[in-house]
Amino acid sequence: MGVEIRVEGLTKSFGRQTIWQDVSLTLPAGEISVLLGPSGTGKSVFLKSLVGLLKPDRGHIWIGDKDLPYLPEHQLYETRKLFGVLFQDGALFGSMNLFDNIAFPLREHTKKSESEVKRIVMEKMELVGLIGAEHKLPGEISGGMKKRAGLARALVLDPAILLVDEPDSGLDPVRTAYLNQLIVDLNAQIDATFLIVTHDINTARTVPDNIGLLFRRELVMFGPREMLLSSEEPVVRQFLNARRQGPIGMSEEKDVSELEAEARMGLEVGKLPPIAPQLMPSDGRVRRAQQPPGAWCAAHGITPPPGSFVDDLGRNWAEEWPRYVAAMGPVASGHGQGGPQPAGGMH
Numbered sequence: 001m002g003v004e005i006r007v008e009g010l011t012k013s014f015g016r017q018t019i020w021q022d023v024s025l026t027l028p029a030g031e032i033s034v035l036l037g038p039s040g041t042g043k044s045v046f047l048k049s050l051v052g053l054l055k056p057d058r059g060h061i062w063i064g065d066k067d068l069p070y071l072p073e074h075q076l077y078e079t080r081k082l083f084g085v086l087f088q089d090g091a092l093f094g095s096m097n098l099f100d101n102i103a104f105p106l107r108e109h110t111k112k113s114e115s116e117v118k119r120i121v122m123e124k125m126e127l128v129g130l131i132g133a134e135h136k137l138p139g140e141i142s143g144g145m146k147k148r149a150g151l152a153r154a155l156v157l158d159p160a161i162l163l164v165d166e167p168d169s170g171l172d173p174v175r176t177a178y179l180n181q182l183i184v185d186l187n188a189q190i191d192a193t194f195l196i197v198t199h200d201i202n203t204a205r206t207v208p209d210n211i212g213l214l215f216r217r218e219l220v221m222f223g224p225r226e227m228l229l230s231s232e233e234p235v236v237r238q239f240l241n242a243r244r245q246g247p248i249g250m251s252e253e254k255d256v257s258e259l260e261a262e263a264r265m266g267l268e269v270g271k272l273p274p275i276a277p278q279l280m281p282s283d284g285r286v287r288r289a290q291q292p293p294g295a296w297c298a299a300h301g302i303t304p305p306p307g308s309f310v311d312d313l314g315r316n317w318a319e320e321w322p323r324y325v326a327a328m329g330p331v332a333s334g335h336g337q338g339g340p341q342p343a344g345g346m347h
């Protein structure tokens with residue numbers, strides 16, 4: 001079961017370089033949030049600060065009544081056990097086979113017997129589709145397999161919070177799509193609080209419940225997916241639509257003259273593109289945290305752009321949703337595998 005993380009006024013610098021300042025946001029329990037931002041805006045630094053690997057200059061990271069940056073070492077050690085982290089490169093030990101890599105946190109942090117370790121490792125390897133690869137070394141497997149092995153290792157202590165740093169880096173679009181589906185399925189199954197750092201627009205548009213954007217050393221916006229995807233804020237529109245036109249330049253931000261030149265040439269960002277439907281768990285049942293398509297827009301009086309919530313089969317999920325939920329049964333709540341499959345489902 002996930003826990004809420006409340007970040008208040010967080011600021012981090014290295015020497016005289018301020019990475020970001022006054023970042024405040026709440027990662028809701030059990031929901032998937034994505035953190036976006038141009039390269040070098042400090043997304044990885046944010047992730048490492050959340051798990052206590054880096055200490056912020058000021059601000060708070062509340063998990064329940066514990067303020068992470070100010071915990072004494074032994075309490076920090078205990079609180080860290082709530083987290084599973086998938087680092088960009090999987091951070092696997094090159095000299096250990098996949099089984100031993102995945103077993104590592106269990107052997108290091110628990111007193112479980114070897115038979116219990118084996119049961120858990122095999123369960124997680126099955127979850128990420130790695131059965132049969134137990135004896136392979138990291139150097140003998142593909143980038144996608146390394147990510148999945150890193151994910152299995154992040155899951156062995158049954159984390160309440162899962163942090164994922166650029167799951168898509170180094171993966172082709174098809175492997176990224178599979179990994180995204182795996183992330184959504186995992187969230188439905190373990191109900192943990194997820195934070196994913198990514199550059200991949202398709203991931204950002206279809207996977208999370210919430211999106212945040214770091215730019216110019218600040219958190220520009222953080223909120224429900226539909227809020228960001230219907231936002232008129234120039235930097236949000238530019239980033240989520242992967243455009244050159246807008247405030248983000250090659251080396252982070254454009255200067256005033258560049259922006260004026262763009263405006264003179266009429267190079268403003270065009271109409272908002274439709275809002276894509278959110279990925280569904282592949283067993284067909286709805287995640288506990290998942291909102292009906294269009295719910296946020298409707299609640300806030302926002303008319304989504306034409307074509308929103310329509311999938312590649314032409315179904316409009318804002319209309320189909322009540323029928324879908326009625327057919328599929330109740331919302332998933334830490335359910336097991338093997339629920340009903342949607343006919344031609346929305347995967």
Ligand SMILES: Nc1ncnc2c1ncn2[C@@H]1O[C@H](COP(=O)(O)OP(=O)(O)OP(=O)(O)O)[C@@H](O)[C@H]1O
Pocket residue numbers: 014019037038039040041042043044045046
């Ligand atoms: N331990 C450190 N000491 C000093 N500077 C650091 C350290 N870690 C990160 N930085 C600096 O912080 C800035 C932000 O780095 P970070 O890796 O968090 O960016 P990012 O947004 O994740 O980038 P990318 O999307 O390219 O991975 C960079 O300028 C980096 O050089």
